[in-house]
Every structure is written in structure tokens, then in C-alpha cells.
Amino acid sequence: xxxxxxxxxxxxxxxxxxxxxxxxxxxxxxxxxxxxxxxxxxxxxxxxxxxxxxxxxxxxxxxxxxxxxxxxxxxxxxxxxxxxxxxxxxxxxxxxxxxxxxxxxxxxxxxxxxxxxxxxxxxxxxxxxxxxxxxxxxxxxxxxxxxxxxxxxxxxxxxxxxxxxx
Numbered sequence: 001x002x003x004x005x006x007x008x009x010x011x012x013x014x015x016x017x018x019x020x021x022x023x024x025x026x027x028x029x030x031x032x033x034x035x036x037x038x039x040x041x042x043x044x045x046x047x048x049x050x051x052x053x054x055x056x057x058x059x060x061x062x063x064x065x066x067x068x069x070x071x072x073x074x075x076x077x078x079x080x081x082x083x084x085x086x087x088x089x090x091x092x093x094x095x096x097x098x099x100x101x102x103x104x105x106x107x108x109x110x111x112x113x114x115x116x117x118x119x120x121x122x123x124x125x126x127x128x129x130x131x132x133x134x135x136x137x138x139x140x141x142x143x144x145x146x147x148x149x150x151x152x153x154x155x156x157x158x159x160x161x162x163x164x165x166x
Contacts, residue, residue, distance in 0.1 A: 047151035072102030106149035
């Protein structure tokens with residue numbers, strides 16, 4: 001094809017244009033990834049505030065397994081908050097292990113509470129407050145460890161979405 005001045009013009013897109021288009025697609029994915037990161041951060045904030053409400057306002061003394069779940073949840077608030085502020089979607093690499101390990105503690109805690117007759121021997125090993133105790137048992141199955149597990153699962157799913165969109 002010839003331009004107005006008689007110079008041949010290629011109809012194919014230039015490599016630089018193709019690279020710009022690929023860069024535009026990456027930029028289009030970043031807001032989606034940041035939205036998922038915000039969801040994960042919001043779940044961690046709610047879980048942290050909920051645990052503080054139960055212990056400080058309601059005066060429910062946490063058992064040892066509750067403390068382990070807190071140990072894995074509380075840093076997630078700070079890490080995801082800083083990552084979201086900096087628009088750093090690579091933080092999922094550091095946060096996912098915390099969320100997965102915290103979820104495993106929650107599952108173990110739920111098993112002790114719900115299968116107490118089978119795992120009853122393990123419950124006294126939890127410390128001063130037995131891990132088999134139920135401060136909250138809404139609808140017969142929603143316990144504090146179940147709420148923690150829900151938060152960890154939301155965080156894990158959201159961070160896998162961040163990872164996919166990167």
C-alpha cells in the first residue's frame with residue numbers, strides 16, 4: 001500500500017504497536033487484580049476486628065488454637081493493606097502461605113469442636129481455655145473457628161484471582 005507521498009506503507013502492525021497493545025491488556029487486568037486484593041484485605045480486616053470484638057468487648061478468652069489463627073490473620077491485614085496502597089499485586093506470594101496455614105488451623109479447630117467425642121483427648125492440650133469450647137454456636141454450626149475459616153477461604157480465593165490476573 002502506498003501513502004499520499006508515494007512511500008510504501010506496511011499494512012501489518014509494527015512490533016512496538018503490538019507490545020503497546022500487550023501492555024494495555026496488562027494495565028486493563030490490574031484494576032481487576034487490585035479489586036480482588038481489596039476483597040482479600042477487607043476480609044482480613046473484618047476477621048481481625050471480629051476477633052478483637054469477641055476477646056475485648058465480649059470478654060471471650062481465646063484458646064491456643066484461636067491464637068494461632070490470629071497469628072496468621074493479623075499480618076495479612078498489614079501486608080495486603082500496604083500492597084493495595086502501593087498497587088503491588090505480587091504480594092500474594094507472601095500472603096497465600098499465611099492464609100493457607102491459618103485455614104488449616106481453623107479446620108483442625110473445627111474438627112476438635114465438632115468431633116469432640118473422637119478428638120476429645122486432643123482438646124485438653126490446648127491450654128487454659130479448652131479448644132472444644134463454643135462461645136458462639138449460631139444455627140448449630142457457625143462457630144468462631146468457622147468464621148475464621150470463612151475469612152481465610154475468602155482471602156485464598158481472592159488471592160488466587162489476583163495471581164491469575166497478574
